[in-house]
Amino acid sequence: MPWAEALLASKSNELPCSQEGRVLSYVDALNEAMALALGLDPNVIVLGQGVNDPKGMFGVTTDLHKKFGVERVFDTPLSEEGLFGVCTGAAMNGIRPVYLHNRPDFLLLAFNQIVSHSSKFHYMDNGETNVPLVAWAAIGRGWGSGAQHSQAIQGLLLGVPGLKIIMPSTPYDAKGLMLTAIADNNPVLIFEHRWCMRNKGVVPEGIYKVPIGEGVYRRKGTDLTIVGTSHSIELATQAVDQLNDTGITADVIDLRTIKPLDEKIILESVQKTGKILIVDTGWEMGGVCAEIGCLVAEKAFSYLKAPVRRIGLPDVPSPAGFTLEQFYYPNEENFSQVIKEMVEKT
Amino acid sequence: MAIKNKYKGNGFQSHENQNSSLSKEILVGLYRDMLRIRRIEEAIESRYHEDEMKSPIHLVMGHEAISVGSCSTLKIDDLIYCGHRTHGHYLAKGGSLKGMLSELYCRANGCSGSRGGSMHLLDKSVGMAGSSAIVAGAIPIATGAALSFQLKQQDRVSVAYLGDAATEEGACWEAVNFAALKKLPVIFFCENNFFSVCSPLEVRQPPNVEIYRKAEGFGLPAVQIDGTNILDVYDSTQEAVARARKGDGPTFIEALTYRWRGHGGAGDDSASGYRDPEEVQHWEQYCPVDGFYDYLIKMNLYSKAEKDLAEKEIKEEIEEAFDFAISSPNPQEIDLYTHVYSQ
């Protein structure tokens, strides 16, 4: 059995996420995940613009080509749509491509292949074709990234059947979810956040998997539920920790995956707390916050003691300049403010 | 009417002295396969008004030589991918007729389980690997299949069939560029029938820049051939396949042809005014099927009696396949929800 299938089938190699052990940077955790996959399965390939650069893509791919050869780890023409289709066609024929992009903004050029091809073939082919493809991109923020280099486009893709969408926040999850994504037989999009990529954390050695579609509690509490992913849930966790002195406690749930969505953990927590704050790095309008808000309204309305609240981005493009950015992105202060309002005023 | 006979073909007749080195068996097989596709398309067309085949069809009359000539040079494990005009390629690669008709009738046992329809026929058992109803969408995918062959060091080739309009999409050239760069075993087969729905070529592409010339600019061998001449199609595809198998990379073939029917649905729609009915008649003189029959007769390779027998067999096969499709079960509601994700 090829390792990818073995990994999917096995139940044994789920390692606990402990507080102790080897500390690795987020970027090194990703690099290690890809190196493990490349080493174990000759069908895994890694490609993208600049993956063979001396620094690799943000360091994520550094030196992989030296170890595994330029046939399997290669730089690409810009051609985002074309290459996404090439990856799809290769995946349909047994290759497991990991196609990396600097920014999700560039994936917009590949929407035709993402939305109408790679996510559709398994269904249109009546289950006869698998598309085990990973597309990876890092959401930007700050330093002039602006309207075209910092878009968090997950909301645009959330409604597309056939896709899986992962948004990790810790090095442990980044590695484990990358491995699980490579082993998955469906097209999986991984949206990292550049600011999470600065993190360090405990990362076990070797292969382990983090299930796609399962959230985890980062904090347990009683006053409200906070759900989200990536940099947003990181900020939310910090805000809750800051509020420790006030006596406010919250369930903080890192969903890790937004599609499939872990409905169970969300509803379970809301049934307990009766209040939910949904956070996301993307636009509030029609995005992840809106979807989860609707889910809660539909399935847990009778448990709600206060209106659903969300913190995402306003219906405005990302500005490029520093000062405008401070107004644009919600910060820890904004999070605390909303949390306090929700606990104290309702 | 302003438009008059803009697009002319030469047709098979101009090659009547062509002397193929192919065996009689192969030549007759080519004819029979074309005849079969023609008759299947006619049968679909004649029943389309019944409104039971609830699927947007794109008939291939006029294109038969391309499908049959090119697929005949491929092995069963070579893969083909195409656009919305699927019937000819599917059948020429050996796709099941029953599976195809069941798909057109939206039955559970259709070749795509009623999830694809006419524009998404597939039969993986014979290397008809799929299609995309998004113009040019399957071109990079066929290229990716070729990448997989190269990575796995398999002796296989893939073919991307595309229309003239597909060459107006960026993804087409992105794929061609990548294939040339990596020397992938893929053949880009452009069926230039001069129309995209009702839009003629000259409102879409500048004059005097032929499509195969554009491909040449990407650094791969490119040829323009008569797409109504099955021997030309066969020879040029065979050459391209040999090149791909040797590791010498992709080839671009532009075959000039004409679609006899409207873009979609049954019947010719030229009376609506977007093309000259005389132009259709002009091309009908160069029927890829009948022209090749005349050739075979002239070369003493075939007889009227043999043709009559072939007609009879094909008719029976078609009738049986229609009966099969019509009596096949419809999908159940539960089928809607399966195969969204692979497990």
Ligand SMILES: Cc1ncc(C[n+]2csc(CCOP(=O)(O)OP(=O)(O)O)c2C)c(N)n1
């Ligand atoms: C991206 C895209 N744009 C437009 C269409 C609508 N459409 C379907 S078929 C077609 C014509 C394509 O012409 P060509 O590629 O030359 O193939 P032909 O129909 O002549 O075989 C068009 C425009 C589509 N399916 N996909």
